[in-house]
Amino acid sequence: MTQVTAATADHAYWKARQDSWDRQQEWYLPDREERFRVMLEMTEALTGPEPEVLDLACGTGSISGRLLARLPGARTTGADLDPALLAIARGHFADEPRARFVTVDLTDPDWPAKLLHRRYDAVLTATALHWMRTDALSRLYGQLAGVVREGGVFLNADHMPDPVTPRINEAAHAFDKARREREAAAGRQGWVEWWQEMAADPVLADVVAERYRIFGDPARGDHADGQFQSPAWHVEMLRGAGFAESRVVWSSPGDAVVLGLR
Numbered sequence: 001m002t003q004v005t006a007a008t009a010d011h012a013y014w015k016a017r018q019d020s021w022d023r024q025q026e027w028y029l030p031d032r033e034e035r036f037r038v039m040l041e042m043t044e045a046l047t048g049p050e051p052e053v054l055d056l057a058c059g060t061g062s063i064s065g066r067l068l069a070r071l072p073g074a075r076t077t078g079a080d081l082d083p084a085l086l087a088i089a090r091g092h093f094a095d096e097p098r099a100r101f102v103t104v105d106l107t108d109p110d111w112p113a114k115l116l117h118r119r120y121d122a123v124l125t126a127t128a129l130h131w132m133r134t135d136a137l138s139r140l141y142g143q144l145a146g147v148v149r150e151g152g153v154f155l156n157a158d159h160m161p162d163p164v165t166p167r168i169n170e171a172a173h174a175f176d177k178a179r180r181e182r183e184a185a186a187g188r189q190g191w192v193e194w195w196q197e198m199a200a201d202p203v204l205a206d207v208v209a210e211r212y213r214i215f216g217d218p219a220r221g222d223h224a225d226g227q228f229q230s231p232a233w234h235v236e237m238l239r240g241a242g243f244a245e246s247r248v249v250w251s252s253p254g255d256a257v258v259l260g261l262r
């Protein structure tokens with residue numbers, strides 16, 4: 001069992017890990033902050049300035065950090081399965097009583113019972129639910145309708161290519177791939193290299209090994225990217241799950257932010 005705690009290293013150490021996670025994610029998502037801005041604006045517009053938020057599949061807690069900076073009266077529960085990313089989150093937010101973190105496996109049917117509250121004003125998630133297969137994601141949407149309070153919101157920012165525009169999708173994908181290759185040639189760190197650096201870090205080595213046991217080694221494929229759903233699928237699925245209104249509130253050629261109002 002791994003012993004790393006927030007006190008194992010100082011705040012500058014944890015902040016550097018959080019920042020390098022953000023840079024790595026931005027390599028894939030140059031408009032990541034734009035999605036976060038839209039998600040937080042819609043959260044504030046629909047639930048007010050002091051929401052109780054669930055940062056679902058929070059990773060290192062990037063959404064929680066933006067939330068608390070924007071809305072000082074908000075509180076957040078970060079929930080994730082990855083012990084290494086949760087260690088960075090707990091270290092980075094060690095002096096922040098408004099942010100707490102729990103371990104949950106979203107494929108566990110009882111995951112909502114592990115949360116700190118029965119209901120949340122807002123559930124926010126980014127770049128995570130495409131890790132789930134379509135059938136598991138449908139079940140998760142049904143559970144989320146029970147986690148979001150009446151009048152509360154769910155916002156999912158993720159890869160949601162629309163299959164009815166294959167030539168547009170292909171051109172947008174090739175264009176973005178060329179950008180990533182240019183940036184990689186200039187030294188930009190991707191998913192595999194980032195995890196290799198964390199695995200080589202003596203503070204995190206044990207907890208990263210535990211993470212590899214759960215998800216696998218990123219160099220050999222640690223998650224299935226195989227089942228993407230269209231924005232229309234997400235909108236319909238949320239209505240069917242019990243959300244009163246749902247729609248796309250932001251999109252790019254391959255990604256979207258979908259909002260469900262409970």
Ligand SMILES: C[S@@+](CC[C@H](N)C(=O)[O-])C[C@H]1O[C@@H](n2cnc3c(N)ncnc32)[C@H](O)[C@@H]1O
Nearest residue numbers: 057058059062080081082105106107126128131
């Ligand atoms: C690409 S990261 C995104 C993290 C964060 N939302 C962000 O935008 O920085 C995907 C996250 O989904 C989490 N995840 C994947 N499958 C999960 C599961 N079954 N239960 C809980 N979290 C899961 C991973 O551990 C990881 O933190």
